[in-house]
Amino acid sequence: MSTMDSIVENTLLPRKDFGEAWDAIKVEGSVKQRLLAQSVLSLQLRERYSFELMPVHGLIVLTGPPGTGKTTLARGLANQVAKALGSVRYIQLDPHALGSSSLGKSQKEVSKIFQQTIPEFAANEPTIVLLDEVETLAADRQKMSLDANPIDAHRATDAALAGIDLLCRTHRNTLLIATTNYPKAVDRALLSRADWIEDIGPPNAEARREIIHDVLGLLAKHWPQVGDLKKDIASFVTASDGMDGRRLRKAITAAGAISIEIAKDLNKLKADHVLATLKRAAAQADVQGDAA
Ligand SMILES: Nc1ncnc2c1ncn2[C@@H]1O[C@H](COP(=O)(O)OP(=O)(O)OP(=O)(O)O)[C@@H](O)[C@H]1O
Ligand SMILES: [Mg+2]
Known part of the structure; x- marks a missing residue:
């Protein structure tokens, strides 16, 4: 396997679909503003000062439970930065593809990514790299057990930090x-290098209202009567308390599968169907939350 296999996306931004990612994620406006300002500031400072004078790493970490929009928000953020700067190269890394830690392989590949692959891109243009699920790349060395190749995994984390x-x-x-679901599994030395850590939680009532409004609006483009359900949004917002954004989007659309008749013609979808589906999904989320 070459390090190129660990690059799951390589494109120039801005791009329309990346812009849609930014708009799709409903979080408090201040969170988006902060992330964008922090990114632009970090590039500005680093362009003008050496690391010794201004120890800015250019690393932003998004933490939070599954399905809260971290990966999507990160992609959208890259696009907003590109818009602010003109254009940037965007690379998405999948740390899972960096090979197993057996035979010191991942250590070598991690080093190569940071010392060769990314620098090659960055030689030509500003480059934003998404390290998705970074707990795989920089696993907490203190928590490594003695059984599963701890030395090699240890070295992979060392290589990521050095890189x-x-x-x-x-x-x-x-x-x-x-991004990470498991900030506790990420090596503390990585988190300490972050210029900014944003904890993205499940959507609050206002964000849920926006998500539901979004989904109903999308469906109404093809089945106009779905638009009538917007008058029941308040009850949907209440019923979806505690759900993450991914589940909520899925649950609203899943209401259309309550019968074949409705699946064929979503104009027949009623508020009760949506409520029943939301309550079921929320109960499942509760069970999972308890188990975690
Ligand atoms: N706050 C939100 N507002 C709107 N949509 C959301 C939100 N959170 C999640 N979603 C929806 O869920 C989808 C999946 O989100 P995404 O994959 O970015 O989550 P994640 O936090 O990276 O999850 P994981 O931790 O499992 O990787 C998004 O494309 C979006 O449709
Ligand atoms: Mg993700």
Whole structure:
């Protein structure tokens, strides 16, 4: 396997679909503003000062439970930065593809990513790298048990940290955005390098209202009577308390599968169907939450 296999996306931004990602995620406006300002500031400072004077790593970390929009928001953020700067190269890394830790393989591949692959891109243009599910790349060395190749996994984390340190000194036009479900499984040395950590929680009532409004609006483009359900949004918002954004989007659409007749013609979808589906999904989310 080559390090190129771990690059799951490589494109120039801005791009329309990335812009849609930014708009799709409903979080408090201040969160989006902060993330964008932090990204732009970090690139500005790093362009003008050496790391020694201004120890800005150009690393932003998004933490939070599954399905809260971290990956989507990160992609959207890259697009907003590209719009602010003109254009940027965007690369998405899948740390899972960096090979197993057996035979020191992942250590070598991790080093290569930071010392060769990313610098090659960054030589030509500002580059934003998404390190999705970064707990795989920089697993907490303190929590490594003695059984599963701890030494090699240890070295992979060392290589990631050393790679990030070198990259942020030598390539001042890179920005790393990392996401994780398990901040506790991420090595503390990685988190300490972050210029900003944003904890993205499940959507609040206002965000849920926006998500539901969005989904109903999308369905109403093809089945206009779905639009009538917007008058019942308040009850949907209450019924979806505690659900993550992914589940909520799915649950609203899943209401259309309550019968074949409705699946064929969503104009027949009624508020009761949506409520019943939401309550069921919320109960399942509760059970999972308890188990976690
Ligand atoms: N706050 C939100 N507002 C609107 N939609 C959301 C929100 N959170 C999640 N979604 C929906 O869920 C989808 C999946 O989100 P995404 O994959 O970005 O979540 P994630 O936090 O990265 O999850 P995971 O931790 O499982 O990787 C998004 O494309 C979006 O449709
Ligand atoms: Mg994700």
